[in-house]
Amino acid sequence: MTETWLRMALLSLVLAMVAGCSKPETPQEVAAEFWQAMAENDADAVADLSTLAAPSGFDGYGRDWLDTVPGFGRVVIDGRKATIVTRLPPANGTSGQRREVMTHLVELNGGWLVDYQRTGEAIMNPSPLDGLMGEINKLGERLSATFSRSSSDLALQMDAMAREFEAYSDEASRQARQAMESYGRALQDFMEELEKSIEQALEDNQQAPARDRSALQQTANDLEQSSERLDEPDFDVFADSSRVLAEAGARFSRLSDESFNSYQQKWDAKLNDISVRTNRFFEDLKNASS
Structure with a gap:
């Protein structure tokens, strides 16, 4: 029994040592160990x-990273490339909010x-859009789950972001405008389809409770x-649309009549689409x- 226990203990120790020496595999693991090595x-x-x-x-990107502990956010994997939102403390121990850069x-x-x-270029040559991109990341994460409940401060954030877009270069502005127009058309189609479905539900259920x-x-x-406002989309219009969709989701959740269940x-x-x-x-x- 003692010999068997000893063999098991040695095996466990070997496995632990192997596990401790295993290399990181995922982008998240590699990024975490990379920044640990920098620190x-x-x-x-x-x-x-x-x-x-x-x-x-x-070269440490020209900065002392001693004991730096970054935070990590959204991970995007695109084929053989990946980016990870990395929140770095202010340089030289100064006070202020953490900077958000991309670990590539x-x-x-x-x-x-x-x-x-x-990654070094993102740190040593920060874009004037760094702050804006941080807001886009945060807002995107929040907006993806907001349509089932009311969120007035979300609309306010989108209003503020409209003004931040003045920092874009001409080329980036053009590309951003294309993205906004494409999203505006898709959003308009979604809202029109949802409106028609609601009108059909009202036509089919005229005896439903008045409320x-x-x-x-x-x-x-x-x-x-x-x-209708999405004919000329901008962030002010998107703010209004997000508010309307949030209110729609909230109203759907409060319907009392079972006749609307299938709808x-x-x-x-x-809303998920x-x-x-x-x-x-x-x-x-x-x-x-980028």
Whole structure:
């Protein structure tokens, strides 16, 4: 029994050592270990985890990263490339909000590595859009789940973002405008389809409780007015649309009559489609700024 226990203990120890020596595999794991190596000023580890050709080329991006603990946000994997929103503390111990930059990664020989040069460029040559892109990331994450409830402050954030777009270069503005027009058309189609479905539900259920019918009629009216404004889309219009869709989702959840159940399933699916398309819109915006 003692010998068996000893063998099991040794096996466990070996497995633990192997696990401890295993290399990171996912982009998130690689990025976390890369920044840990940066914080420890470990040039060898940085070179192992990135596209840096040799430890002798390690320059720390011209900054002391001692004991730096970054935060990580959204991860986007696109084929053999990936980006991770990385929240860095202010330089030189100054006070202020964390900066959001992108840690860029590439897949080489079946494994992920931090793109040392591109990540460095994002840090050493910050774009005037850094703050805006942080807001786009946050707003995109929130907007994707907002259509089932009211969210007035979300609309206010979109209003403010409209003014931030003045920081764009001419080319980025053009690309952003294309993304906004494409999203505006899709959003308008979604809202018109939802309005028609509500009108059909009201026609099919004329005996439904007056309170439910009134709520649905108000929703249809709001959708019609908001979709008309999407003929000339901008962030002010998107703010209005997000508010209308949030209110629509809230009203759907409060319907009391069972006769609308089948329609509610269709409406929930439609709102989910809008959420997916909204996520794509924010991805298009980020691409326009890169």
